[in-house]
Amino acid sequence: MLHLYRLLFFAGCLFTTTLVAGQGHPWVFSGVIKNQDNQPIDAAAIKITPGSRHTVSNQDGTFMLSCPTGEKMKFLEVSHLAYQPVRILLQDIENHVNIIITMHDAVQVLQTVEIYHQNLLTAMVQESQPIQVVDREFIEKNNTGTFSGALASLPGVSTMNVGVGIAKPVIRGMSFNRILVNNRGIKQEGQQWGADHGLEVDPFDVESVEVIKGPASLLYGSDGLGGVINIRADKFLEADGDRINWISSYQSNNDAFSNSMGWQGRKNNWVYGARLTHQAYGDYTVPANEFTYAGFNLPIYENRLKNTAGRELHYSVMMGRTSEHVTSTVRFSAFNQEAGIFTGAIGLPRSYNLRHENRHRDIDFPRQENQHLMLVNNNTFTLGKNKLEIDLGIQWNQRKELSFPGAHGIEASAVNSNLALGLRLTTYTANVRYQASWAHGHKVLFGGQAQYMDNEREGFEFLLPDFYSAQFGLFNYHVWEVNPKWILNAGIRYDHGQHTIQQHLQPLYDRATLQPTGEFMERTPDFDREFENFSGAAGVNYLLTPGNNIKVNFGNSFRFPSAIELSSNGVHHGNFRHEAGDPSLDIERGYQTDVTFSHESKRLLFELSAFYAYYQQYIYLAPTGRFSDLSSGGTLWQYRQDDALFNGLELMANYQLPFDLKVEMAVEWVQNLNLRTDLPLPLTPAASVLLNLEYSGFNWAHSIFSDAYIFTGAEQVFEQSRVDRNERTTPDSFILNAGMGCRIQVAGRQLQFRMNVNNVFNSSYFNHISRYRLINLPEQGRNLVVSLKVPVKL
Structure with a gap:
């Protein structure tokens, strides 16, 4: 039966590819937005409704936007805080490529409109690199309980997970400190170097996300080597009023309940908002009755993994003031998570410890308790045709x-708590960007970034020492709009970084009595490291014909070695091994080429991206072939550097x-490919094909139901046999999903x-980059997800 579904799946793929020819070109609307004094209007929001196609006018008031032809009763809507909105029927526009729209000063606001403030970095990057934008509706439709999981259906994006409550994004085979998360303008910093460390973002508190695939170090800094996940700032209401909504969801596999309430409001020029989210879930089930640990087969009772339950409480508040020339907001957010770790995944598991006794919502040892607090102040100043952020x-x-x-070879009476490892990281960040228009079609961006981090450790285990880190960078970026078909860009950047690592002496314990011996071992010495780097990038954006576009980008990216890569020396139970850093590691540098072709016509949207990259001194963990001398340490793995090649493609x-x-x-x-060993690098996602078929032709006149749809989706993940030494191969898999939705x-x-x-x-089935793949644990079994979103007040 399974082979029949696979056959139907690939037949659907073949059928889809036969339909790409012979489509008409879309309408491409372009022009200029002006005020009553014939001056260009910057940052006017242009949108085609109904629908989601939108853009923002440039500093010279120009814009370009496409729409499939043949669609009746669509409107071009233009809005701006300082002007009255404009609404034009598309079919009434005679000259699509030379539209002049005049906006009048706002006397009163006629309707409530949501607007985005597109930041300068996004406006620059999109000229030469592929950017995928997903909104709240996409995240809610693909809800899995984590923010990273909602992005996993995008081509080129995968998820490295630990069970169902902990997940982090992987872009083009890169993760950890090679993927930068820019949260409301600030680079989010946590303990992202660990495979068992999830991304600490409330999945319900995200309005819109931009995913940049490929090198972005020039504008974003060191950790943008493999890509950027840019969480946009919250929307503002343009009209006075309040809007409150409640969303509630349930997942059957782990009996998970999620509830989140959001509030947005505006009073004159003051804007404000808040959100409160609570999630609670029990132990999840898998279609398996045993797993493998250290060569032993151990049982999974009733297909349920003991101690994989969790609880989360997140909240955020925002207040700000916006006007024609100045926008300033202050936002505070708190992410709080308590998540159990499968009892068979840490220490020395025994079969009797794996019996859950029907208490599926208990959170026992081992477990994680994570908290991430963030205070952000965003400021935008409009200075004539120029802008400062x-x-x-x-x-x-x-x-x-x-x-x-x-479980770690230490007598309980020898320590004063069950805290195995505690890490407290404080990060201060400042970013400054200034965009100027030097001539018609020529924009330049100057920017600077500074960051300081202070990390302190505690607990009876040791993995990395206390350290201080500081980085700052300066960049200059140019964009030339040569003509309506050609856009060129280029830039250069300088960065300096420093790590100050403190010595750590670890007490030794007698292996027979598990009591301290009174002796100490130096796990990490005192040392300082400094780094500096110059990098650059250039690109071109060419409009072949209306609806056909090609982007080419050449980038030189970089990444400073992290403190964990330089100074770690302990058992990382999240990876079942002893990990040791190397204080002599150098800067990681990459040279990448990205080519993206996109086509948009009446019925078809098509985008193909291909990339090739060469990395000098690529940092990764490699087995030494020696066993650790630490209790339950397993094998010893060492951070090392080798040159490597990456290449691949994405099609949407x-x-x-x-x-x-x-x-x-x-x-x-x-x-x-590791150019020294002639083997692949570890944790490389397998190739996959995802196909969705959706029907939305329901017409229930005079009914309480509207916008109904049903869909079925199938994903074929191919075998991953290109693996590094001591890494398991992963067989192929075929997964079928289905769903429905409507407005009531x-x-x-x-x-x-x-x-x-x-x-x-x-x-x-197995996820090749999941932490639990190491112990032969399959992914989550069948899961019914039900959600209801209720507007409490409009």
Whole structure:
């Protein structure tokens, strides 16, 4: 039966590819937005409604926006805080490429409109690199309980997870400190170097996300080597008023309940908002009854993994003031998570410890307790045709890993708590960007970034010492709009970084009595490291014909070695091994080429991206072939550097069939090569093909239901046999998902209902980059996800 579904899946892919030819060109609307004094209007929001296509006018008031032809009763809407909105029927526009729209000063606001403030970095990057933008609706539709999990359906983006509550993004085979998360203008800092350390972002507190695939170090700094996940600033309401909504969801596999309430408001020029989210989930189930640890097969009772439950409480508040020339906001957010770690994944598991006794919501040892607090101040100043942005941020990140001391070879009476490892990281960040228009079609961006980090450790285990880090960078970036078809860009950057590592002496314990011996071993010495780097990038954006566009980018990216790579020396239970740093590691440098071709016509949206990269001194963990001398340390792994190659492609297609059927396809493939060993690098995602078929042709006149849809989705993940030494191969898998949704009119309010079934056939499959792949644990079994979004007040 499974082979039949695979055959139908690939037949659907073949059918989709045969439909890409012979489509008409879209309407391409371009022009200029001016005020009554014939002066250009910057940052006017241009949107085609109904629909989601939108853009923002440039400093000279120009804009370009496309729309499929043949669609009736669509409007071009233009809005700006200082002017009255404009609404034009598309079919009434005679000259699509030379539209002049005059906006009048705002006397009163006629309707409530949400607007985005596109930051300067995004406006620059999109000229030569592929950027995928997803909104709140996409995140809610793909809800898995984590922010990273919601992005996993994008081509080129994967998820490295630990169970169901801890996940981090992987872009083009890169993760950890090679993927930068820019949260409301501030680089989010936590303990992102660990495979068992999730991304600490509330999945319900994200309005819109931009995913930049490929090198972005020039504008974003050191950790932008492999890509950037840019969480946009919150929307503002343009009209006075308040809007409150409640979203509630349930997942059957682990009996998870999620509830989140959001509030947005405006009074004159003051804007404000808040959100409160609570999530609680129990032990999750897998389609397996045993797993492997250290060569032994151990049982999974009733297919449920003991101690994988969790609780989360997140909240945020925002207040600011916005006007024609100045926008300033202050935002505070708190992420709080308590998550159990499967009892068979840490220490020395025994079969009797794996029996859960039907208490599926208990959070026992081992477990994680994570807290991430962030205070951010964003400021934008409009200075005539120029713009200045200043972002200031403070982050407090605390991570606690709790476990029984006996599982680590230490007598409980020898320590004063069950805190195995505690890490407290404080980060201060400041960003300044100034954009100027030097001539018609020529924009230049000057920027500077500074960051200081202070990390302190505690607990009876040791992995990395206390350290201080500081970085600052300066960059200059130019964009030339040569003509309506050609856009060129280039830039240069300088960075300086420093790590100050403090000595750590670890007490020794007798292996027979588990008591301290009174002796100490130096795990990490005192040392300082300084780094500096120059880098550059250049690109071109060429409009072949209306609806056909090609972007080419050449980038020189870099990454400073992290403190964990320089100074770690301990058992990392998240990876089942002893990990040791190397104080002599050098800067990691990459030379990348990206080519992206996109096509947009009446029914088809198609984008193909290919990349090739050469990395000098690529940093990775490699086995030494020796056993650790630490209790439960396993084998010893050492950070080292070798040159490496990366290449791959992503394909995204969206085709509108007759009868309100839509087909979406996403393909991703990446491979790499260690030039010293002639073997692949570890933790490389397998190639995959995702196909979705959605029907939205329901017409329930005079009904309380509207915007209904049903879909089925299938994902084929191919075998990953290109692995490093001591890394398992992973067989191929085929997963089928299905779902439905609609809007429901109740008491004058429009509710959004969604229901998805993930892994319909309860298939047993492995995620090659999952931490639990190391112990032969398959991914989550069948899961029913139901959500309801309710506007409490409009």
